[in-house]
Amino acid sequence: MKLLITGGAGFIGSAVIRHIIQTTAASVVNVDKLTYAGNLESLAEVESSSRYAFEHVDICDRSALTAVFDKHQPDAVMHLAAESHVDRSIDGPAAFIETNILGTYTLLEAARSYWGQLQGERKAAFRFHHISTDEVFGDLDDEHGFFTETTAYAPSSPYSASKASSDHLVRAWHRTYGLPTLVTNCSNNYGPYHFPEKLIPLMILNALDGKKLPVYGKGHQIRDWLYVEDHARALWQVVTEGQVGETYNIGGHNEKQNIEVVKSICALLEELRPEKPQGVKRYQDLITYVTDRPGHDLRYAIDADKIERELGWVPEETFESGLRKTVQWFLANQEWCQHVRDGSYQGERLGVTK
Template identity: 75%
Template sequence: MKIMVTGGAGFIGSAVVRTIVNATEHEVINVDKLTYAGNLESLESVSASERYTFEQADICSLASMQRIFSEYQPDIVMHLAAESHVDRSIDGPSDFIQTNIIGTYTLLEAARMHFNQLSDEKKQAFRFHHISTDEVYGDLADSGELFTENTAYDPSSPYSASKASSDHLVRAWHRTYGLPTVITNCSNNYGPYHFPEKLIPLMILNALEGKPLPVYGDGQQIRDWLYVEDHAKALVLVATQGQLGETYNIGGLNEKTNLEVVTTICELLQELQPNLPKGIGHYKELITFVADRPGHDLRYAIDASKLERELGWKPEETFESGLKKTVEWFLTNQSWWSRVLDGSYQRERLGQGQ
């Protein structure tokens, strides 16, 4: 099969592309605009494969999407291209509306035109997999609750509102036009090749340089953490075997407060990188509490039992094993993240925290 992956040079997208090339026989067409967070160096290990093709294109351009559909005739679309950083969405929501809503609409229309001209046999095989986030569900106040596929949408930020909108568009195109779609909503991802503005890589790199580790509020916000390679395997499984018209939640079964995450990173660095920056005895001394993010959700937590029950997926990594692999990766791949930091991004987070 031919699988078209939008946003395939991004953090999760590149993990999906690597998984397809390394663990399946499918062909993959990576469609990425290469904005600040897109990095083809994350795909160096698979870029020479005969089953890999890269197209630099904007999902908001209908002409570009029509050309790619016509040229490559994909059997599956895995749509990951998105603006995804909450702080950036608060600072400048326009890009999020454009990419996440208009871009998804444009891609759906290109996919619908492609689908309508397929033979009946090809129509049976075609599917459009939209990859979304648990943030569309909003906040969980009750510590005993989990997000399920039936949880009502209640987005809090411009980012999550734009993703909620894109989810609704995908469902509408399925119901109104018969486009074969499937949706997944995932919890917070982490792992190798993570862009350094997100919490875990930001804390690792700041700690290595002896810079403050900014934590929003009291650090008690809870997230469910999912190792990116576990997520990529789940996505390929859903894209190829998921039930059309269905939604699947993907979680790591690892609820941690932000402060726990940062503290664990410090402990791992203390073990793996004991040559500390000058003037400190433990990386935890760098933890600094800063003003909270506007509209900050307190807790996200995913119930992924439907995915396990119907398709047999469970995460392979615990938070402890995945985080250790992540810290070790950043320690041994300085050439990758130093080149990222040489570019436009200088870790200028809106509040300074996660």
């Protein structure tokens, strides 16, 4: 089996590629534009595999996408390429509209054209798997409720609105053209190789530098946390076993307030890195409350019963075990972190083809 994976140099995409190359016999074609969040160093473990290939392509470029499909003849598409940072979407929504909506449209059309030329079993087996987010649902008013696969969409930010749009496009291409699609909506991911602008890696690295740990509002926003390697396993199961036309929610069963997450990181660092930066007595003393984000959703929570019931997937990591692994990884991989922070990882973008 050969999979075309868009956004494979990103946080979740690279985890999916590592999982596939290291635990299955499938081949992967990584299609990535290499924006600021694309880091080929996250694929160092698998880049020498004969089953891995990289194509430096923007999903908005139809002719380049067509050439990739023609060259590699994939059996399935896993679409992860997206602009994904809420704060960036508030400051500059245009890139989110272009990549998440127009890029998804362009990829759908390239995939539809390619799929239409397939014959027999290859055509019947082809899949287009679109990976999305729980943020398309907005937030939950009921403190005991959960997002299900049929929850109405109510996005709050330019980011989540653009992802909602892309979800609708994928479902429309299935309904109108018969393209064999699958959609997954996941909760907040965390784990190794997480880009440092996101909450957990930002808190870890700021604490190690003795910098402030900025928490929006009072930190009472609740998120369901999903360890990225658990997510990668789920995505593989969906693309290989999922029912065409279906949607699957993927959650970690780990609801935590943001302030709980930050305090847990501080406690782990007290244990694992007791030697603190000069002037810091306790990591927790670095917590600073800042003005809340505009339109900030209060609570997300995923009902992941369907994927467990139909595909047998359950997360292997608890939040406690996953967070410990995450902190340990960042402590052990300071070179990767430094390359991201000083921008030198971007040098990997030039002249990389395979």
